[in-house]
Amino acid sequence: MGKYIIKKLILLIITLIVTSFIIFLIFELVPGDPVLDKLGTRATPEKIESLRSQWGLDRPFFVRYFSFLKGIFTLNFGMSYTYGMSVTALLREKIVINLVLSVMALSVVIFVSVPLGIYVAKHTGGFADKVVSFLNQTAMSVPSFVLGLLITFIFGMVLKWFRPGGYISYKSDLSGFLYFLIFPAVALAVPKIAMCIRLLKGNILEEALKDYSMTAYARGNNTTGLLYRHVLKNAIMPTITFVGMVAADMICSGIVIEQVFSIPGLGQMLISSISTRDYPVVEALVLMIALFIMVISFATDIIHAIIDPRVRLQN
């Protein structure tokens, strides 16, 4: 197991380095010059040269890449072109917002869909199953941002449970911040919950028909015993993979949702810094998103290995 984790960790670092190179290369190739963008067309060549050397853009490509790469491990991505402050300080708050939002939405997905999926699988064809199937169909076909608008309207404007657009920074009021994020988190989670329930139910029913389930019945197991002792461990694997993908998607969907709820998160930062060609910020942001996805997939692999001995003992 330890060996497996180390192997995956090394793989993660290699992927990170490759990804960082691709990200850096892409923003090198994108047309547009941040220096000209900042100074305008009437700038003198001397001024342009001095800003270029101030930002370090006169150094060769690989030198700049290696300082970027070094920055990943020291968490120092240089100075933002537009804000004139360090990228790390600029992004710290945004990352906290999106991380909390994603984790909240993900917990909602897991804690709602796993018990509900098990329940409807156990009572297939029953009343609850029919209700959940109907709700699933509806929830799956409504995109998160529409749901976000609906939630803003119903809970924000009609019921007045929260103030629309009234984002509270975690620095000033942590509980207020967490409370406000519940609403976008739910908007993010609902469509995923629907998919997750369907997936889990389908897998449980499929596993329950396999030979080993028949053996378990032949030993005198009841449905509950079969479900928890045998089926669940096998049936949960695809759901774990799916939750991993959902987690990765949370960051990207979060970019849309934060617009709906006017949260000053990564998304707004990303859009504004792309339009001002603030490359240190954009590169750091894209890298953070990529890193988040990599960590999630690393975690999924480890959970798989814990549950399934065939994964763990393969090598």
Next chain:
Amino acid sequence: MLTVKDLRIEFFDHELPEVAVKDVDFTIEDSEILGIVGESGSGKSMTAMAIAGLLNRKDLTKSGVIDLDGIDLLNLPRTKLREIQGNDIGFVFQDPLNSMNPVLKVGPQVEEAMRIRKKTLGLSKEEMKAIAIENMKSVGLDDAERIYDAYPHQISGGQRQRAMIAAALVLKPKLLICDEPTTALDVTVQKKIIDLLKKLNRETHCSILFISHDLSVIRALCDKVVVMKDGLVVEEGSSKEIFSNPKEEYTRQLIF
């Protein structure tokens, strides 16, 4: 000990009933080995599953009598049936790899019949493990301690089937049902499993219902033989009779 009378199993496929097993009769006496032989689709596995109470599908009806020492298995409520499954009847399936749970270790699967009845049996974890290991040794798994902690994919096919037999016998059932237990194994392993079943039958006196399409296996093992075709019993008799003097044309075809 086991009496099957007028057993009839019908499917409902697209509203039309389809008969899988028709009027099957046979009896198994104490410590007897009965073989059911027939080609695929003859209803032999269906019969075995019905006896073990494993046919609970809604699209299926069963009628007749399955009597195990005075208990009518066919009309027994599910809860009562579960007490018998694994306790009075042990079941060994065809494919030992698929019939073991891939994510559980072998030991806990061998113990499971005991573990389900932990409260009634009053056994501790260590006692159950000891019984499981003893059982695994008695079916010829010499390094039972290692296999106890191994996963199904880490042991060989023959070892898996032995472990499945140990699991089925862990509560000393009166009847062991083996549904083609040797079909998925190599020929040399087949022979060893047959010898093992013979030995177990001699030592523990448990009756065995052995299902196979392979006549040579049946001949080597069984006291009595039932030949089935298309859900019907074609011929029934002692192993000697059937193999030396088959009465029916179909049996003759099977043998030669």
